Amino acid sequence: MDLPVWIADYALPVAWITVQIVALVAPLMLAVAYLTVVERKLIGYMQLRVGPNRVGPRGWLQPIADGLKLLLKESIFPTQANKGVYIVAPLLSIGPALLAWAVIPFGPTYQTPFGEVTPVIAEVDVSLLFLLAVTSFGIYGVIMAGWAANSKYAIIGSMRAGAQMISYEIAMGFALIGVIMAANTLNIGEIVVAQSGGFWHWYFLPLLPLFVVFFISGVAETNRLPFDVSEGESEIVAGFHVEYAGMTFALFFLAEYANMILVSILTALLFLGGWHPPLPVAPFTWIPGPVWLLLKTALFLFFFLWFRATFPRFRYDQIMRLGWKVFIPVTLVWITVIGVANLTPLRAVFH
Amino acid sequence: MAEIRNYTLNFGPQHPAAHGVLRLVLELDGEVVARADPHVGLLHRGTEKLAEHKTYMQALPYFDRLDYVSILPNEHAFCLAVEALREIEVPERAQYIRVMFDEISRILNHLLWLGAHAMDVGAMTMFLYTFRDRELLMDAYEAASGARLHANYYRPGGVNRDLPDTMPKYQPSKWHSEADLEEMNAWRQGSLVDFIEAFTDYFPDRVDEYETLLTDNRIWKQRTVGIGEIPAERALQLGFTGPMLRGSGVEWDLRRKQPYAVYDRMDFQVPVGTNGDSYDRYLVRIEEMRQSVRIIRQCVDWLRANPGPVRTSDYKVMPPPRAEMKQSMEALIHHFKLFSEGFHVPPGETYRTVEHPKGEFGVYLISDGANKPYRMKIRAAGFPHMAAMDEMTRGHMLADVVTVMGTMDVVFGEIDR
Numbered sequence: 104m105d106l107p108v109w110i111a112d113y114a115l116p117v118a119w120i121t122v123q124i125v126a127l128v129a130p131l132m133l134a135v136a137y138l139t140v141v142e143r144k145l146i147g148y149m150q151l152r153v154g155p156n157r158v159g160p161r162g163w164l165q166p167i168a169d170g171l172k173l174l175l176k177e178s179i180f181p182t183q184a185n186k187g188v189y190i191v192a193p194l195l196s197i198g199p200a201l202l203a204w205a206v207i208p209f210g211p212t213y214q215t216p217f218g219e220v221t222p223v224i225a226e227v228d229v230s231l232l233f234l235l236a237v238t239s240f241g242i243y244g245v246i247m248a249g250w251a252a253n254s255k256y257a258i259i260g261s262m263r264a265g266a267q268m269i270s271y272e273i274a275m276g277f278a279l280i281g282v283i284m285a286a287n288t289l290n291i292g293e294i295v296v297a298q299s300g301g302f303w304h305w306y307f308l309p310l311l312p313l314f315v316v317f318f319i320s321g322v323a324e325t326n327r328l329p330f331d332v333s334e335g336e337s338e339i340v341a342g343f344h345v346e347y348a349g350m351t352f353a354l355f356f357l358a359e360y361a362n363m364i365l366v367s368i369l370t371a372l373l374f375l376g377g378w379h380p381p382l383p384v385a386p387f388t389w390i391p392g393p394v395w396l397l398l399k400t401a402l403f404l405f406f407f408l409w410f411r412a413t414f415p416r417f418r419y420d421q422i423m424r425l426g427w428k429v430f431i432p433v434t435l436v437w438i439t440v441i442g443v444a445n446l447t448p449l450r451a452v453f454h
Numbered sequence: 455m456a457e458i459r460n461y462t463l464n465f466g467p468q469h470p471a472a473h474g475v476l477r478l479v480l481e482l483d484g485e486v487v488a489r490a491d492p493h494v495g496l497l498h499r500g501t502e503k504l505a506e507h508k509t510y511m512q513a514l515p516y517f518d519r520l521d522y523v524s525i526l527p528n529e530h531a532f533c534l535a536v537e538a539l540r541e542i543e544v545p546e547r548a549q550y551i552r553v554m555f556d557e558i559s560r561i562l563n564h565l566l567w568l569g570a571h572a573m574d575v576g577a578m579t580m581f582l583y584t585f586r587d588r589e590l591l592m593d594a595y596e597a598a599s600g601a602r603l604h605a606n607y608y609r610p611g612g613v614n615r616d617l618p619d620t621m622p623k624y625q626p627s628k629w630h631s632e633a634d635l636e637e638m639n640a641w642r643q644g645s646l647v648d649f650i651e652a653f654t655d656y657f658p659d660r661v662d663e664y665e666t667l668l669t670d671n672r673i674w675k676q677r678t679v680g681i682g683e684i685p686a687e688r689a690l691q692l693g694f695t696g697p698m699l700r701g702s703g704v705e706w707d708l709r710r711k712q713p714y715a716v717y718d719r720m721d722f723q724v725p726v727g728t729n730g731d732s733y734d735r736y737l738v739r740i741e742e743m744r745q746s747v748r749i750i751r752q753c754v755d756w757l758r759a760n761p762g763p764v765r766t767s768d769y770k771v772m773p774p775p776r777a778e779m780k781q782s783m784e785a786l787i788h789h790f791k792l793f794s795e796g797f798h799v800p801p802g803e804t805y806r807t808v809e810h811p812k813g814e815f816g817v818y819l820i821s822d823g824a825n826k827p828y829r830m831k832i833r834a835a836g837f838p839h840m841a842a843m844d845e846m847t848r849g850h851m852l853a854d855v856v857t858v859m860g861t862m863d864v865v866f867g868e869i870d871r
Contacts, residue, residue, distance in 0.1 A: 150582040255463050259485075259852070328576060329673055338853050340469065415673045416576025418853040419485055 135360040136166035149412040176349035188251035193354035196244025200358040203237045206230035208292040210393040229289045252346035260342025264333030270426040271323040277434035278317035295377035305376035312437045314374040321366030329414035367403035474866030490847045497870035505830045509796025518604035521868035524563035524811045526555045529608040534806035535819040536610040548612035548764040549715040554753035557746040563811035571860035597646045611766035619645045654751045678732040682846040682858035693838035696813025702730030708809035732861040771797045796825040834868035
C-alpha cells in the first residue's frame with residue numbers, strides 16, 4: 104500500500120471524524136458546564152436567593168472555577184475499594200453519556216456545494232436502537248461505582264439506581280416504540296422529518312401519553328429529582344458516588360448533566376418536531392432549524408430544574424410502582440392504539 | 455449457602471439528615487428497617503448539674519441552649535418554677551409579653567421544622583422560604599432582647615425590659631439602594647409591637663403559600679401519609695406530648711388544660727389529627743402556626759392598650775431601676791446582693807410545665823432554701839419521641855426513617871441536655 108492511498112483511506116477519515124467529535128464534545132462540555140451555572144442561578148431565584156455571583160461577571164466563570172477545583176483535588180481511593188473497578192466506573196458512566204451524542208442530528212440535511220451534509224456524526228439508520236443500547240450502558244458505571252467503593256451508602260445507592268434505571272428503561276423503550284410505529288423508521292432524522300409542518304404535526308399531540316411517559320422516564324433515568332433516590336442526600340448522603348472525589352467525581356457529574364441534555368434534546372427531537380419551527384410561516388422560518396432545536400431542548404432542561412426546585416423526593420418503592428404499574432401499562436395501551444390507528448385511515452395523523 | 459445477615463447502617467452522627475448529632479444504628483433487611491437504635495448523648499452538656507452550681511439568675515441562660523430552636527418557652531418553664539416556689543407576682547404586661555414571645559417561638563420552631571422536614575423529604579425550596587419568614591421573627595427577638603437566638607429575656611418576676619419603641623432599621627450600604635431600603639424598613643418605622651402586628655397580617659398568606667407547595671402535593675402525601683403511624687392510646691403510653699400527641703387525635707394542650715400566664719384569656723383553637731401519621735402531624739403544626747398568629751394578634755392589641763410595669767417591684771428578685779440606685783442606699787444593697795449572691799428560694803419542690811412547640815417542657819425544681827437549686831430535672835419534650843424511634847420506623851423503608859425523624863421535630867440540645 105503506498106502512502107497517498109493510505110492517507111486517503113485511513114488518515115483523512117480518522118482526522119475528519121476526530122474533528123467532528125471535537126466539534127461536538129467541546130460545545131457539549133461547555134453546555135454541561137453552563138448548565139450547572141444556569142441550574143444554580145435558576146434554582147437560586149426560585150428560592151429567593153441570587154445563586155453564584157462572585158466568580159467573573161455575574162458569576163459566569165463559576166463553572167471554570169469549579170472545574171479547576173475538581174481537577175486540582177486529590178482523587179481519594181478508599182483503602183477497601185477495588186481500585187480497578189473504582190477507576191473504570193466513572194469512565195463507564197461518562198463514556199455512554201457522550202457516545203450517545205454520535206447519532207443525534209442537530210438539523211436538517213443541507214444542500215451544499217460539496218453535496219448533502221447532515222449535521223450528525225454518525226448517520227445510522229437504526230439510530231434509536233443504537234441510542235437505547237448505549238444509554239443502557241450507563242447503569243454499569245453506577246453499579247460498579249457503588250460496588251467498588253465498598254461503602255454501605257454507596258451500595259444501597261447503586262442497587263436503587265440499577266433497579267430504577269432498568270425499570271424506567273422499559274417504559275422509555277415502549278414510548279420509543281410508539282414513536283417508531285408512528286414514524287415507521289428507526290432513524291431519528293427521519294422521525295423529525297415525519298413531523299414536518301406546523302406544531303399540530305408534532306408527535307406530542309397524537310402521542311401525548313407517550314410524550315409524558317418518555318420525559319418523566321428520562322428524568323428518572325438521569326436520577327434527577329424527584330427520582331434521585333440513588334443519591335438521595337437526606338437518606339444515603341450521596342449514594343453511589345459518596346466516596347468519589349476530585350476528577351473521578353467530576354466525571355459522574357458531567358455524565359449526569361450530559362444525560363440531562365441528551366434526554367431533553369431527544370424529547371425535543373422525537374415529540375416536539377426537532378428543528379421544525381412551530382408554524383411553517385415567515386417570521387418563524389427565518390430562525391435556522393438548529394436554533395429551534397436548542398430552544399426546545401432548553402425548555403425541557405428548564406423543566407428538569409423546575410422539578411428539582413419544586414418536588415419532594417419519591418420513595419424507592421413508589422418509584423418502582425410508578426414505573427411498573429403506571430407507565431408501562433400506559434405505554435402498552437397507547438402502542439396498541441397506535442397499532443390499530445396505523446391500520447385505518449387515521450394513520451395520516453402521523454405523517 | 456452463605457449466611458444472610460441484616461445490613462447494619464450507621465445513620466449519623468455525621469449525616470445530612472440526622473438532625474443534630476443523632477447516631478442511629480439501623481438494621482436493614484434490604485431497604486426495610488428491621489431495627490432502629492438511636493444513640494443519644496453526643497450533645498450532653500450537663501445542664502442540670504451546671505444549674506446546681508449557679509444562682510437562679512445565672513442558670514437561666516442555659517435554658518436558651520436546650521432547645522435552641524424555640525428558646526423562650528424553655529425560659530418560661532424555668533421562670534414559672536422559680537416563681538411558684540418563691541411566690542413571685544408577675545406583672546400582667548410581662549405575662550402578655552411572655553405569651554406573645556412563646557407564640558413567636560412556636561412559629562419560629564414550626565417554620566424550622568417545616569423547612570427541615572420538607573428538605574429531608576426532598577423539597578429543598580421550602581427550607582429557604584421558611585427561613586425568609588424566620589428572619590423577621592428573629593428581628594423581633596433581637597429588638598426585644600438584643601440577641602437573635604439566645605435571647606435570655608424572661609426573668610423570674612417578669613421580663614428583662616419592656617418592648618422597645620423603635621425597631622432597628624437597615625442602613626444604606628453598597629448593596630441596598632434607597633428604594634430597597636424604603637421597602638425593607640417599611641415595617642420598621644414604628645415600635646416592635648407595630649412590627650409584630652405587620653407580621654401577623656403578612657404571615658397567614660405565607661402559610662397558604664407553603665400549603666400550596668406541600669399539602670395537596672401527591673408526592674408529599676405519598677411520603678407522609680401512613681408513615682410513622684402511632685395510635686392515640688399508644689402515643690399516650692409512650693409519653694408523647696405536643697403535636698405528636700395531637701396528631702394522633704388526643705386533644706391535649708397545656709395552654710388549655712393547665713393554663714399558665716394569660717393563656718386562659720386567649721381565644722384559640724387546638725388542632726388535632728385523626729390518623730396519627732406524619733401527614734396529620736404536618737397539618738396539626740401548620741394549623742398551630744395559624745392559631746399562634748391569632749394569639750399574637752390578641753397580645754399585640756392588649757399590649758398596645760395597656761402600658762405598665764414588666765418587672766416585679768420586689769427588689770429581692772429583680773434589680774431596682776438604676777435611677778433609684780443613685781438615691782437609695784437600700785436599692786444599691788439590693789442590686790449588689792442580687793448580682794453577687796442572687797436570691798434565695800424557700801425550701802420546697804415544684805414541677806412546672808409549658809406547652810413548648812415540641813410538647814410538654816417541664817422543670818422539676820427542688821430547693822433547700824439556698825441561692826442555687828438543690829436539684830433541677832428538665833423534662834424535654836423530644837426525649838420520649840426519640841425513644842419511640844424504633845417503634846415508629848420498624849417495617850418502614852430507609853427513606854421513611856428520614857420522614858419520621860423529621861416529623862418528630864427533634865432538637866438534640868434538649869434531648870441530650
